[in-house]
Amino acid sequence: QDQQIRTVDKEALLEKDRAHMWHHMSPFNPNPMIVTEASGSWVTDIDGNKYLDGMSGLWCVNIGYGRQELADAAYEQLKEMAYFPLTQSHVPAIKLSEKVSEWLGDEYRVFFSNSGSEANEVAFKIARQYHHQNGEPGRYKFISRHRAYHGNTMGALAATGQSIRKQKYEPLAPGFLHVSPPYCYRCPFGKTYGNCNLECAQVYDEVINWEGAGSVAAVIMEPTITGGGVIVPPPEYMPKVREICDKYGVLLIVDEVICGFGRSGQKFGHQNFGVKPDIVTMAKGITSAYLPLSATAVRAEIADKFNEQGVNLHFRHVNTFGGNPAACALALKNLELMEEEQMIERAGRLGEELREKLAFLEEHPNVGDIRSFGFLMGIEMVENRDTKEPAAPDKLAKIIGACKKRGLIIGRNGDTVPGFNNVLTLSPPFSTTSEDINFIAQVLREAFDELNQ
Ligand code: PMP
Missing domain, CATH: 3.40.640.10 (Type I PLP-dependent aspartate aminotransferase-like (Major domain))
Known part of the structure; x- marks a missing residue:
């Protein structure tokens, strides 16, 4: 019944959203995620789906949600x-x-x-x-x-x-x-x-x-x-x-x-x-x-x-x-x-842990370079590791979609020069646990595994 109420609410809200909201970036986003709750590194949408917010919103919820x-x-x-x-x-x-x-x-x-x-x-x-x-x-x-x-x-x-x-x-x-x-x-x-x-x-x-x-x-x-x-x-x-x-x-x-x-x-x-x-x-x-x-x-x-x-x-x-x-x-x-809570040191340690857990990506044919700075990371995708030809946008969209389907939000670099918006980004809250990092690694493993299938 809860779910039924949520669905009715959601449809009514989306209708109002379409009628009255001008969204950032894409003004007429027909199907935005409506986030209703958030705690630690996780957010919950109006359907009750949970996602690890691997971008801390727009690289900003450093301490984590719900304090x-x-x-x-x-x-x-x-x-x-x-x-x-x-x-x-x-x-x-x-x-x-x-x-x-x-x-x-x-x-x-x-x-x-x-x-x-x-x-x-x-x-x-x-x-x-x-x-x-x-x-x-x-x-x-x-x-x-x-x-x-x-x-x-x-x-x-x-x-x-x-x-x-x-x-x-x-x-x-x-x-x-x-x-x-x-x-x-x-x-x-x-x-x-x-x-x-x-x-x-x-x-x-x-x-x-x-x-x-x-x-x-x-x-x-x-x-x-x-x-x-x-x-x-x-x-x-x-x-x-x-x-x-x-x-x-x-x-x-x-x-x-x-x-x-x-x-x-x-x-x-x-x-x-x-x-x-x-x-x-x-x-x-x-x-x-x-x-x-x-x-x-x-x-x-x-x-x-x-x-x-x-x-x-x-x-x-x-x-x-x-x-x-x-x-x-x-x-x-x-x-x-x-x-x-010594969060600064924690962010540094989490950054190292994430980098280690994602080391397997270095072998992937579509990963050209992995760069990290503290607890933020960029994964530069290419079509070909030798020529370094930047990956086509749909490859990044596929990874982002596959992550989202599994409950992980990741980002990509903003619009740069056409053909050069090929960097996936991660910048999770400092509330992220080792278990969360294992989850991020597992989801990215699956997403990259299915990329060329
Ligand atoms: N400088 C940098 C490096 C940023 O990343 C941003 C926002 N993403 C800004 C400035 C602008 O900040 P705001 O969106 O709060 O105006």
Whole structure:
């Protein structure tokens, strides 16, 4: 009977969904999954089917679903004080900014917004104004990378290096340049790692030099390109880029929207490479996606330029909801729980376990490369391992479908260049158990086994 009620409900809901909803990506998704419950790493749809969420939603439910403590933290804060703008201050934002600085391991000042895209927009505006303040108003350009994703707004989208996401919306914000990513499997410079002089990093020197150092405001990069195909750089890459930025007075903005908050096996992704960013942007995992919140953390020396000789120079940027007290209180509890339960170390261990359990895929004729960074992973599929011809989209669709049928949600890299959206992705919540990892491995084994049958 329960099932009957569910089916009736579902049909009625789907009808309303079709009549009123505009979905993200495909507006008229005729048969969306309606998820009604979620606990740990598992979600349940309206039909009662359970799925292991191998993508943590959109790489964001780091701590896992269903943590009562997070709901309580938000509830208590909403009762006590629901809102006040951050032109002034409130206790949850103060405490969270302190905790974020502590996690960054240095003195940073934290500006709160609501989404990763906004956090990046704030970073761009701060970078440009910093140079104004510093007597170099000509520095306005940003250098990003092909394949990168930095958000959906006109600046963050301009920083994005995937043509398909940008066509039809152009012109975007001017002043964004792109260089090739550190993609060793298909080196854009035709080199082999170990024998390459790190040209993917050297290219920044060349571009900044030829553009004119006086015209470049900042470089923006994720520690590992995530949505653009899980492109993990060699260990020397980020330090080299940092060095080149310093040489030319260019700021380094690190987008930790996905890599931050434990995903990389460290508190922040850049900590794996021993570099100190000038600006760090973050969202998703800061609340494990229970509520919207994002932040732009700015190194104190840079922030101080906005308070030269005690003159408080306006940063002409305000947003109504950024740093909402309930979101901040929840985020603080989220970070405290991650500390108490040693979730960062756990994410690192889970990443290694997953990589080991999936080692069998290296032998599959349609697997070209497996890349992992902490507890996120990309499986690059090819038609042919020798020619590295990218796998046709239907091969990835088959794997994703076969996994879903068996109760596992996995992802694929977002639209890149046609023919190059051939990377399956995994980024499970940190609540994932060894048993869950065995389940992921078993499902992927079956899915790949039936691929060429
Ligand atoms: N930067 C990166 C690296 C992202 O992956 C995303 C979102 N997937 C964003 C920025 C934008 O975040 P949001 O969707 O919250 O605007």
